[in-house]
Amino acid sequence: xxxxxxxxxxxxxxxxxxxxxxxxxxxxxxxxxxxxxxxxxxxxxxxxxxxxxxxxxxxxxxxxxxxxxxxxxxxxxxxxxxxxxxxxxxxxxxxxxxxxxxxxxxxxxxxxxxxxxxxxxxxxxxxxxxxxxxxxxxxxxxxxxxxxxxxxxxxxxxxxxxxxxxxxxxxxxxxxxxxxxxxxxxxxxxxx
Amino acid sequence: xxxxxxxxxxxxxxxxxxxxxxxxxxxxxxxxxxxxxxxxxxxxxxxxxxxxxxxxxxxxxxxxxxxxxxxxxxxxxxxxxxxxxxxxxxxxxxxxxxxxxxxxxxxxxxxxxxxxxxxxxxxxxxxxxxxxxxxxxxxxxxxxxxxxxxxxxxxxxxxxxxxxxxxxxxxxxxxxxxxxxxxxxxxxxxxx
Amino acid sequence: xxxxxxxxxxxxxxxxxxxxxxxxxxxxxxxxxxxxxxxxxxxxxxxxxxxxxxxxxxxxxxxxxxxxxxxxxxxxxxxxxxxxxxxxxxxxxxxxxxxxxxxxxxxxxxxxxxxxxxxxxxxxxxxxxxxxxxxxxxxxxxxxxxxxxxxxxxxxxxxxxxxxxxxxxxxxxxxxxxxxxxxxxxxxxxxx
Amino acid sequence: xxxxxxxxxxxxxxxxxxxxxxxxxxxxxxxxxxxxxxxxxxxxxxxxxxxxxxxxxxxxxxxxxxxxxxxxxxxxxxxxxxxxxxxxxxxxxxxxxxxxxxxxxxxxxxxxxxxxxxxxxxxxxxxxxxxxxxxxxxxxxxxxxxxxxxxxxxxxxxxxxxxxxxxxxxxxxxxxxxxxxxxxxxxxxxxx
Numbered sequence: 001x002x003x004x005x006x007x008x009x010x011x012x013x014x015x016x017x018x019x020x021x022x023x024x025x026x027x028x029x030x031x032x033x034x035x036x037x038x039x040x041x042x043x044x045x046x047x048x049x050x051x052x053x054x055x056x057x058x059x060x061x062x063x064x065x066x067x068x069x070x071x072x073x074x075x076x077x078x079x080x081x082x083x084x085x086x087x088x089x090x091x092x093x094x095x096x097x098x099x100x101x102x103x104x105x106x107x108x109x110x111x112x113x114x115x116x117x118x119x120x121x122x123x124x125x126x127x128x129x130x131x132x133x134x135x136x137x138x139x140x141x142x143x144x145x146x147x148x149x150x151x152x153x154x155x156x157x158x159x160x161x162x163x164x165x166x167x168x169x170x171x172x173x174x175x176x177x178x179x180x181x182x183x184x185x186x187x188x189x190x191x192x
Numbered sequence: 193x194x195x196x197x198x199x200x201x202x203x204x205x206x207x208x209x210x211x212x213x214x215x216x217x218x219x220x221x222x223x224x225x226x227x228x229x230x231x232x233x234x235x236x237x238x239x240x241x242x243x244x245x246x247x248x249x250x251x252x253x254x255x256x257x258x259x260x261x262x263x264x265x266x267x268x269x270x271x272x273x274x275x276x277x278x279x280x281x282x283x284x285x286x287x288x289x290x291x292x293x294x295x296x297x298x299x300x301x302x303x304x305x306x307x308x309x310x311x312x313x314x315x316x317x318x319x320x321x322x323x324x325x326x327x328x329x330x331x332x333x334x335x336x337x338x339x340x341x342x343x344x345x346x347x348x349x350x351x352x353x354x355x356x357x358x359x360x361x362x363x364x365x366x367x368x369x370x371x372x373x374x375x376x377x378x379x380x381x382x383x384x
Numbered sequence: 385x386x387x388x389x390x391x392x393x394x395x396x397x398x399x400x401x402x403x404x405x406x407x408x409x410x411x412x413x414x415x416x417x418x419x420x421x422x423x424x425x426x427x428x429x430x431x432x433x434x435x436x437x438x439x440x441x442x443x444x445x446x447x448x449x450x451x452x453x454x455x456x457x458x459x460x461x462x463x464x465x466x467x468x469x470x471x472x473x474x475x476x477x478x479x480x481x482x483x484x485x486x487x488x489x490x491x492x493x494x495x496x497x498x499x500x501x502x503x504x505x506x507x508x509x510x511x512x513x514x515x516x517x518x519x520x521x522x523x524x525x526x527x528x529x530x531x532x533x534x535x536x537x538x539x540x541x542x543x544x545x546x547x548x549x550x551x552x553x554x555x556x557x558x559x560x561x562x563x564x565x566x567x568x569x570x571x572x573x574x575x576x
Numbered sequence: 577x578x579x580x581x582x583x584x585x586x587x588x589x590x591x592x593x594x595x596x597x598x599x600x601x602x603x604x605x606x607x608x609x610x611x612x613x614x615x616x617x618x619x620x621x622x623x624x625x626x627x628x629x630x631x632x633x634x635x636x637x638x639x640x641x642x643x644x645x646x647x648x649x650x651x652x653x654x655x656x657x658x659x660x661x662x663x664x665x666x667x668x669x670x671x672x673x674x675x676x677x678x679x680x681x682x683x684x685x686x687x688x689x690x691x692x693x694x695x696x697x698x699x700x701x702x703x704x705x706x707x708x709x710x711x712x713x714x715x716x717x718x719x720x721x722x723x724x725x726x727x728x729x730x731x732x733x734x735x736x737x738x739x740x741x742x743x744x745x746x747x748x749x750x751x752x753x754x755x756x757x758x759x760x761x762x763x764x765x766x767x768x
Contacts, residue, residue: 004202006580006583007203008205010202010586011203014657015209015591022661022662022675025669026665026673026674027674030674042654052650053646056577056580070245071241071366074237074244081206089215098220098223102223174647195387199393200397202394203395203398204398210402263558266429270429274401276401277401277404277406278406281406285409294415387578395590396590402594454629454632465589465590466593468594469596470598473598473602481602482602482606
């Protein structure tokens with residue numbers, strides 16, 4: 001399951017570069033309109049990176065999978081696969097309200113899909129399993145949903161407010177959580 | 193063999209997103225014509241997901257491969273690789289009869305190629321092998337061919353009838369089969 | 385090394401589909417000009433498939449690699465990565481002489497790169513190694529070069545003569561060699 | 577971590593081919609303007625190849641990873657993922673000063689990211705670890721930065737001087753270092 005997911009995530013993260021059209025002029029000024037595109041690429045790159053990172057840790061704590069898990073995983077990959085499309089729509093319209101809101105909605109659904117995947121795995125492994133304890137109360141997931149729910153409608157006030165919300169969610173996930181880090185270190189010690 | 197197949201399936205499933213061009217306007221209304229494209233993407237995504245899922249289970253029950261198996265596998269990947277092309281043709285012509293029929297024909301050939309792959313593997317492992325019993329009488333495959341054969345000509349009556357047929361086949365494969373699930377659970381217990 | 389090569393080959397084999405633009409009309413007649421494109425895609429697909437197949441067997445007989453091997457492998461991947469480009473050029477010009485000849489030249493260089501890779505591996509493992517004996521006298525490689533050398537200039541007489549030569553090389557590699565098959569079967573028995 | 581990185585590098589190295597548009601005419605002369613594009617593709621291919629090669633050796637000497645390592649690795653992949661974009665910009669403007677300089681800047685950041693990755697790994701493994709000794713004083717990395725720093729401003733004198741600098745860095749990394757080769761041979765002996 002990891003090989004396929006890694007493959008899909010690797011393609012998602014790199015095809016976004018294909019959407020970034022190089023400017024026609026050869027001046028530094030020609031690169032200026034590409035800058036917000038580059039920033040949105042960076043944000044999407046970081047998001048896919050966070051999912052890959054968490055997914056990686058999650059699967060290392062996983063002992064067995066069933067059909068429901070495989071489909072919960074594909075469900076997550078489906079929403080993540082829409083990120084290049086929404087990034088591209090947002091870029092072409094210079095961060096207009098609707099594209100920016102839809103970008104957030106796709107991120108929120110990806111977050112929900114990840115939550116469903118963790119629940120499916122916990123149900124399979126039991127509430128007392130290492131997997132369940134390492135996921136814990138999953139406060140970051142819940143906080144993310146709250147921020148998304150606030151940020152998405154604010155895209156209609158100003159796109160950058162929504163954007164700030166999406167960046168905030170990314171930062172929450174990027175800041176290492178010492179407790180999880182310690183557990184992750186133990187579980188990945190044996191394989192690089 | 194699995195790494196390569198996973199790679200090809202990962203690319204197939206994600207390049208379809210590249211075919212989905214974001215609308216030029218930034219309104220929600222601009223997203224309406226993209227909706228059927230999104231639905232056809234969803235259907236193709238689910239189909240590739242089903243093949244990956246089955247392929248995954250199939251290879252876990254496989255003990256050895258030979259040249260014939262490798263080519264039977266490539267034959268399957270060839271038909272699956274045509275799915276983005278036919279999806280795209282269907283989308284561009286708003287589900288006209290011929291593109292919708294050709295989409296179904298490619299799905300049917302992929303189904304036939306999967307059937308050939310299972311037969312090649314059974315011949316190699318023997319009729320009494322775990323692999324042969326886990327594939328069993330393969331009623332789903334046979335039922336799928338019947339539905340395809342009925343749905344494809346109906347594309348010329350109305351494209352949505354054919355589409356309903358393709359969705360029906362997908363549902364048949366999505367509904368978990370408790371007997372297979374149990375066997376699959378045993379064989380994948382050791383590796384996530 | 386295999387994971388990376390598999391990834392590159394998986395991308396090469398599938399991006400060729402991206403080059404196949406769906407026709408704008410929804411009739412079966414509109415598919416006719418796509419037919420030679422489909423045939424050239426099929427040929428290139430089979431070629432990449434053959435290389436993957438041989439590469440797979442080759443790496444299974446490999447016990448260790450060094451820097452020279454990694455670069456010999458990248459050299460092979462470089463020529464294979466040009467196949468989508470030359471296929472596309474040939475298609476756009478309806479199998480004109482030069483594109484058809486250049487297509488063959490790229491195939492010939494890929495063949496030479498594969499030959500270099502096998503020699504690099506034999507030098508590393510020693511002439512008496514299982515790897516060296518399983519590669520043997522490599523008559524297929526030598527015969528392929530002879531056919532390419534004859535077919536490429538014939539592209540200027542008629543593109544289809546060259547095309548027939550390329551198909552002939554593919555057939556030579558597709559026909560299973562019972563002696564190799566037996567050895568391959570032994571070496572792949574343990575891992576699917 | 578290696579599977580994902582290999583996937584990303586495999587996609588990066590092959591999507592550059594997608595950027596190479598085949599010429600519209602079928603003459604050999606039509607291929608002439610493609611020649612510099614092909615050369616820049618070759619250079620970028622070699623660069624990604626070098627990174628893959630080093631990355632491969634680096635991960636084989638790695639015993640454990642943590643969150644910081646995963647992000648240092650993603651940081652490297654981010655800069656490498658910009659190579660197709662800058663290659664394409666440089667090609668479209670026939671090696672004008674700014675695109676050529678920006679191409680070098682991206683290479684330099686990728687080099688810096690690789691350096692950060694090695695430092696992160698050394699901090700995790702300890703200065704006396706096999707990993708630390710196999711990386712050693714890392715003179716090649718330091719020399720590369722010096723050449724980049726000299727070559728990038730020279731792009732405004734003449735693009736080919738900068739280009740020569742980039743080629744020089746590639747050659748420095750391509751020339752096998754007997755001491756590293758010996759260590760690498762020991763560490764990869766067990767797995768091909």
